Amino acid sequence: MTPLVFVHGFMGGSAQWALQQDTLAASRELIAVDLPGFGENRDLPVINTIKGFADWVIAKLDAKGIGTFNLMGHSMGGMIAQQIAHQVPDRIEKLVLYGTGPNGLLPGRFETIEQSKIRAQQDGVRKTARRISATWFVDSTIAPEYPACAAIAEQSAAKALAAGLDAMRDWSGMEFLKTVASETLVIWGDSDRTYQWSQPELLWRHIPNAHLAVVPGCAHAVHLEKPQIFNMLVEDFLRT
Template identity: 45%
Template sequence: MDGLPYLRAGSGPSFVLVHGYLGGAEQWRHELDHFSNRYDVIAPNLPGFGAAADRPACDTIAGMAEAVFGLLDELAVGDFILLGHSMGGMVVQEMARMRPQSVLRLILYGTGPLGLMPDRFEPIATSRERLLTDGVEATIGRIGATWFKRGAEARGYRLVTQIGACARRPAAEAGLGAMAAWDGRSALTSLTMPTLVVWGDADRSYRWPQVETLWTNLPDVRLSVIPGASHAAHLEKPALFHSLIEDFLSEPATAENAEDR
């Protein structure tokens, strides 16, 4: 069984999009369409999720990071812009820590530096108990509703529940355990690449203290807050989401970062 399944479109600098818990590459269709006229956009499916549901699950965030690196190495992608959402934001922080020389720019979207997620809509232990009792499909239906201001009535809700239902229970359980065991706070000051933190102001998974920790500890950071959006802001307000990323990517590299490359 070769590498991770992925979606890819466009040409130019490589732009890698990493999904979160119970996500998949299909959630990035709008981003592939939007950015593919300027970038080589690559969206992997993490092991056990989405189109990679048949792959063995990873039980650590570092293992997920290595799996994405494995795909990029197969594709001979040497350096890249890196975006991670939610659990994927933890994965890309690990990737940036492991190979900082490969990450041209970093985008941390709807995520934080601590996997236990203080003040999350429910503790991870509760999510695990409900997963074991209710199963994956019911879990994504329940959790996915918290990702939108309008809950299950939101435009993107059906998409995230379809993608999430593809995951197998061992992967869903392993993902919760991987997040609970991960703490990236000590590495933040070493992530010196230009970084954008994007956060919906109604996000019920990652509250402001998590975002503030990123904002105040990353050395070269910008913060963009999307008003009236929750955890899936790229589906709730795609035009604004895209414009914030475009603005960040259009900034010239500083002399210091240019020398580092």
């Protein structure tokens, strides 16, 4: 079976996909990366462009001898996945764009990118990680998976916060959408505070072979808030 590559978002890490392992690994290899500056790779030099992140992921897959793959990107990772799809379209079998969009300025976000940069510099990594992670759940800090998610976010390097925010702010994937060759599944939680509906709607309407799944009662972390539904959607899409 074609392997599935996970690309996490801002202040994420490979460990956040624990609830997907049993279901999605049953019939394929799962490859979950830790982007430079985040998770297990917090000590690597940071990257401040989406293309730079895409180049890094492609190089890692090349080093593993991975040719064709399925690709899932969440949040900032979804931007990276769009960039990868633009750069190596012939290598991606199916594409999952989850809680993401093509506009790096993140219109309608719970706060602007510049506000996040200022607050991160003032508050430090731990406080920023806990505050921003809370916005990813409908139930905020009382969500069952919030503590684990916040702990992963706390692993982020201080320099990676500003670098990641700059990478998103300075990127747009709008010109790529109509050229996406892979069959694509767009997943969005209807209470997402980071990516407003206009963002996944652009993906769904402009990518030629795109399907849409809107999950009610979820914010930015559908894979943690309703993992059974999320896993079912992804597994069905990859098998069909």
